[in-house]
Amino acid sequence: MALNLAISPCPNDTFVFHALVHGLVPDAPPVTVTYADVDVTNTAAQRGEYDLVKVSFAALPWLLDGYHLLPCGGALGRGCGPLLLTADGTGRDSWADGDLSGATVAVPGERTTAYLLLRLWSAGRPPTRIEVVPFHEIMPGVAAGRYDAGLVIHEARFTYPRYGLTELVDLGAWWEADTGLPIPLGAILARRGAVDPGAAASWVRESVRHAWADPDASRDYVLTHAQEMETDVVDRHIALYVNEFTADLGTDGHAAVDALLRRAAAHGLTPPLPPVD
Known part of the structure; x- marks a missing residue:
């Protein structure tokens, strides 16, 4: 029976999951893959549509009753956070301190980590x-x-x-300066009852190892889905977002997730975080 996987078409995801998608991970089942923006997968995961799915860490409070959080395959890091941009420096004087009153802001999704960080940064003045x-x-x-x-x-x-x-604020830099922790961006979840989380974690880790051991093997696959990105941008993207936290969240990764979601719940922005098994 095929494993139903949903990831973004971004280079970090296609690089990490190339081996799993292409049957190069021993003992893993065949995979059927869907490519979608994270705002789409956040919503689909709430409906339980996928066995393995990439979502925003900010969406976990709505999803962990139906999914296990895997300790690998996601996107965390330092120096990789979302940016708030304006044209020609518009609003730099009035908005740079977090007061966004009067502004119309385009965001990539209501349950993305990027938007959650924006709400925390501009608390009380959204x-x-x-x-x-x-x-x-x-x-x-x-x-x-x-x-x-x-x-x-x-x-x-x-x-x-x-x-x-023009960059108005680097929300990742703000988060790191405020907490000393990496930025928890995207998580990999395994649907409860559909796939064993231990087995799924081993497949994803092996796919990560394969990607690092033979980076050229995924080159054509990554570029095919990279939405016309230049090769140098693809390389920089992978180097930034595929890192030690991709192989294992570790102590700092788990602490970052816990800090983000506890702070969000304290501000009434998300429900309390259920226990993470």
Whole structure:
């Protein structure tokens, strides 16, 4: 029976899961894969649609009753957080201190870690209006004046200057300075009753090891799904988001997840975090 997997088309996910998707992991079942933005997979996971699924850590309070959190395969790190961008420095003086009153901000999803970090940073002074926009449409929208600011993720941190945009705040840097912890961005979940979480973790870890041992093996696959990204941007993307936390969350990774979601619950932004097994 095939394993139903949902990941993003971003280079870090395709790089990590290449071996599993292509039957190169011993003893793993065949895999049927769906590619979708994380806002889509967050919602699909709440409906229990996938056996293994990439979601935002910010969505865990709504998902852990139906899924196990795997200790590998996700996206955490340092220096890799979301950026809040404006056109030509608009709002730099009035919004840089976290007061986004009066602003319309494009975000990649309501239950993304990026948006949760924005809400924590601007606590008590949120944007007047939020619009959920596919992440690849955010920078063009801000540049065209459709939004006052845009919250961007992934490779946008390498490419935003070409849109004439200015960084208002690096929310990852803010989080790291405030907590000393890495930024918990994306998690891999295994659906309860559908797949053994220990087995799933071993398959994902082996896929990560395979990716690091033979990076060229996944090259064509990664580039096919990279949404017209240049090769150097793809390489920088993978180097930043596939790191020691991808192989194992470890003590710091688990502490980061716990800190983010406990703080969010304390501010009334998410339900309390259920026990993580």
